[in-house]
Amino acid sequence: MTHAIVLGAGMVGSAMAMDLKKSGLDVTVVDARKDALERVAARFGVRTLQADLSDPAEVKRAVREADVVLGALSSVLGLQTLRAVIEAKKRYVDISFMADDATALDGLAKEHGVCAVVDCGVAPGMSNMLAGHAAATLAPCERIDIFVGGLPVVRTWPYEYKAGFSPHDVIEEYVRPSRVVEHGKIVVKEALSEPELLEFEGVGTLEAFNTDGLRSLTKTLAVPNMREKTMRYPGHIALMRVLRETGFFSQQPIEVKGQKLRPLDVTAALMFPKWTFEDGEADITIMRVTAWGGGREVSWDLMDRYDPETGFRSMSRTTAFPATIMAQMILDRRFTDAGVHPPEIPGQRPGILDDMMKQLEKRGVHYRKRGG
Amino acid sequence: MTHAIVLGAGMVGSAMAMDLKKSGLDVTVVDARKDALERVAARFGVRTLQADLSDPAEVKRAVREADVVLGALSSVLGLQTLRAVIEAKKRYVDISFMADDATALDGLAKEHGVCAVVDCGVAPGMSNMLAGHAAATLAPCERIDIFVGGLPVVRTWPYEYKAGFSPHDVIEEYVRPSRVVEHGKIVVKEALSEPELLEFEGVGTLEAFNTDGLRSLTKTLAVPNMREKTMRYPGHIALMRVLRETGFFSQQPIEVKGQKLRPLDVTAALMFPKWTFEDGEADITIMRVTAWGGGREVSWDLMDRYDPETGFRSMSRTTAFPATIMAQMILDRRFTDAGVHPPEIPGQRPGILDDMMKQLEKRGVHYRKRGG
Numbered sequence: 196m197t198h199a200i201v202l203g204a205g206m207v208g209s210a211m212a213m214d215l216k217k218s219g220l221d222v223t224v225v226d227a228r229k230d231a232l233e234r235v236a237a238r239f240g241v242r243t244l245q246a247d248l249s250d251p252a253e254v255k256r257a258v259r260e261a262d263v264v265l266g267a268l269s270s271v272l273g274l275q276t277l278r279a280v281i282e283a284k285k286r287y288v289d290i291s292f293m294a295d296d297a298t299a300l301d302g303l304a305k306e307h308g309v310c311a312v313v314d315c316g317v318a319p320g321m322s323n324m325l326a327g328h329a330a331a332t333l334a335p336c337e338r339i340d341i342f343v344g345g346l347p348v349v350r351t352w353p354y355e356y357k358a359g360f361s362p363h364d365v366i367e368e369y370v371r372p373s374r375v376v377e378h379g380k381i382v383v384k385e386a387l388s389e390p391e392l393l394e395f396e397g398v399g400t401l402e403a404f405n406t407d408g409l410r411s412l413t414k415t416l417a418v419p420n421m422r423e424k425t426m427r428y429p430g431h432i433a434l435m436r437v438l439r440e441t442g443f444f445s446q447q448p449i450e451v452k453g454q455k456l457r458p459l460d461v462t463a464a465l466m467f468p469k470w471t472f473e474d475g476e477a478d479i480t481i482m483r484v485t486a487w488g489g490g491r492e493v494s495w496d497l498m499d500r501y502d503p504e505t506g507f508r509s510m511s512r513t514t515a516f517p518a519t520i521m522a523q524m525i526l527d528r529r530f531t532d533a534g535v536h537p538p539e540i541p542g543q544r545p546g547i548l549d550d551m552m553k554q555l556e557k558r559g560v561h562y563r564k565r566g567g
Numbered sequence: 568m569t570h571a572i573v574l575g576a577g578m579v580g581s582a583m584a585m586d587l588k589k590s591g592l593d594v595t596v597v598d599a600r601k602d603a604l605e606r607v608a609a610r611f612g613v614r615t616l617q618a619d620l621s622d623p624a625e626v627k628r629a630v631r632e633a634d635v636v637l638g639a640l641s642s643v644l645g646l647q648t649l650r651a652v653i654e655a656k657k658r659y660v661d662i663s664f665m666a667d668d669a670t671a672l673d674g675l676a677k678e679h680g681v682c683a684v685v686d687c688g689v690a691p692g693m694s695n696m697l698a699g700h701a702a703a704t705l706a707p708c709e710r711i712d713i714f715v716g717g718l719p720v721v722r723t724w725p726y727e728y729k730a731g732f733s734p735h736d737v738i739e740e741y742v743r744p745s746r747v748v749e750h751g752k753i754v755v756k757e758a759l760s761e762p763e764l765l766e767f768e769g770v771g772t773l774e775a776f777n778t779d780g781l782r783s784l785t786k787t788l789a790v791p792n793m794r795e796k797t798m799r800y801p802g803h804i805a806l807m808r809v810l811r812e813t814g815f816f817s818q819q820p821i822e823v824k825g826q827k828l829r830p831l832d833v834t835a836a837l838m839f840p841k842w843t844f845e846d847g848e849a850d851i852t853i854m855r856v857t858a859w860g861g862g863r864e865v866s867w868d869l870m871d872r873y874d875p876e877t878g879f880r881s882m883s884r885t886t887a888f889p890a891t892i893m894a895q896m897i898l899d900r901r902f903t904d905a906g907v908h909p910p911e912i913p914g915q916r917p918g919i920l921d922d923m924m925k926q927l928e929k930r931g932v933h934y935r936k937r938g939g
Binding site for chain 1: 725805806808809812813814815817821823824826828830832833836837838841
């Protein structure tokens with residue numbers, strides 16, 4: 196029986212485990228947290244293994260029996276875990292959103308004959324695959340816009356926001372300068388800049404702003420104009436800019452009453468509890484990818500909501516399923532290239548995107564396509 | 568020669584010293600800070616005395632030669648300094664904005680035969696005097712509204728605010744529940760609540776909100792409806808509410824990464840530098856006191872700006888001059904009552920307010936009266 200090993204028993208790892216199990220695979224979930232493992236075992240009948248995955252040696256031990264490995268760990272563990280899995284010569288699909296450039300390990304993966312797909316969630320992930328597909332099919336593709344946001348359905352003052360993934364990674368998006376491509380050149384813009392308003396049926400008006408979300412696309416696609424913007428309910432940018440510019444997001448230690456501290460640690464302690472989804476609280480994931488080229492325009496809209504049946508938030512499902520479907524494609528030898536690949540690489544191959552969409556549909560995740 | 572002793576060589580103490588010296592008094596300014604004393608001596612030719620006024624024994628020593636004492640110290644020193652001056656049997660006018668109830672020392676002052684006027688700045692201060700006057704002349708006075716704000720002329724994102732006095736006292740105003748009088752009863756309202764918009768010629772629209780500014784007026788005046796609101800440029804309330812409700816103004820220690828800290832200390836370190844007037848930066852003090860009673864309506868408007876000639880900010884001048892004028896009235900035996908009095912007590916006496924206004928006019932501080 197084919198054996199998939201999932202690293203991480205958090206929300207995304209659990210959704211991966213559920214989906215892989217449903218597809219008939221033998222599944223083992225690995226995590227250091229005993230309670231998280233017990234929960235996922237009880238709910239989905241998967242096997243579990245307790246291991247400290249912050250230690251690459253333990254990662255290597257944990258994946259020994261795998262036919263394919265899926266990574267759903269914290270962004271700070273992303274790169275070292277990728278290296279460990281490659282060195283263990285295991286095929287790998289990761290969604291860790293690491294800050295580092297994963298393709299730095301492309302040579303190592305080729306050397307070991309390992310096929311690894313990274314950034315394989317919703318955005319990065321499906322956004323890359325759609326961009327890759329658009330770049331390959333619109334000839335020439337002149338422009339790609341990506342808008343994406345994960346939001347609570349119920350808007351609570353003052354932030355009207357809850358974090359579907361690590362709030363530290365969210366703040367990082369509000370601080371790190373954002374790279375966009377304009378007229379073939381990479382241009383750096385301030386995070387939270389260039390606000391614009393977009394309308395979504397049944398959701399209302401959202402506010403989009405620059406974040407550093409293009410990542411690999413700036414290198415892999417020869418599209419002269421590309422940008423990724425994050426979306427929130429209107430008003431969020433103004434608040435985040437005030438906090439950022441006052442210094443509340445700073446990681447530079449300051450001295451306050453004789454103690455050294457990082458302001459962000461204090462902000463996290465005060466603000467992040469307000470950014471945490473309640474159990475069973477509904478979220479919504481909204482993405483719009485639009486591409487222009489050769490006089491044509493094509494766009495995909497995702498509007499996915501919390502699934503009360505499984506209790507999985509939309510952000511967990513829309514992130515986990517592209518990875519599990521990609522893992523299945525790798526097992527089925529639909530994509531076999533040795534190397535470390537962002538999803539726009541398989542996304543440019545004929546048939547891959549269509550199959551991905553069909554599989555997502557089966558799981559209740561609908562991308563509505565217009566034009567093309 | 569009559570000898571006035573000013574406690575504190577800060578902005579307000581310096582303005583007091585300048586004004587008392589101009590009026591022909593012998594003036595000594597007392598402070599612990601040598602550089603501040605040198606500055607005020609060089610500018611206004613006053614005598615100075617270096618002493619640690621946080622020690623009441625030193626206060627008593629410092630005021631020994633005084634015919635009248637003026638207090639311009641931090642709010643936290645207000646009550647203990649008042650007690651020391653009373654025990655030294657010296658007449659006293661104070662603007663320290665102490666959180667404590669100064670009239671708790673009324674008995675002590677009577678026992679020592681000392682006349683002390685406290686809260687004798689602009690608001691509290693002139694606001695009390697105007698309220699007292701209205702309560703005494705409109706029969707019966709049914710309602711008094713006080714609106715007051717000290718603001719920078721140039722509005723800088725995001726706070727559009729700088730603190731003309733201690734920023735800690737400002738935050739305290741945003742946190743402490745505010746007491747208003749409605750239908751003869753004291754009603755407690757949240758600070759920053761009940762926003763309303765007011766227009767001021769040459770300034771534009773300001774946003775007013777409840778703060779706990781009535782202080783002694785809730786006890787001394789039998790006016791059934793009274794409220795004091797603070798004014799800022801629009802948008803300030805929203806920001807302050809977000810920071811307050813997230814916990815950034817909290818003085819309850821929290822533990823962050825193994826260290827105990829008070830969030831307000833961190834906020835002060837980050838935010839207060841942005842709330843600090845630059846040297847020579849222009850400010851404006853705006854106050855509107857309106858009273859209704861017996862079918863009549865009377866109101867006073869103050870709109871006072873930074874004085875480039877003396878370099879004194881409006882907030883320093885409009886706070887210092889009511890105190891120096893009151894000190895002169897006490898020396899002239901226009902007001903002699905033993906006890907601790909808020910300014911509405913002398914304000915109810917015939918002629919006192921008129922003389923105060925004439926003296927303020929001479930110093931370039933104009934209250935425009937309408938109705939009455």
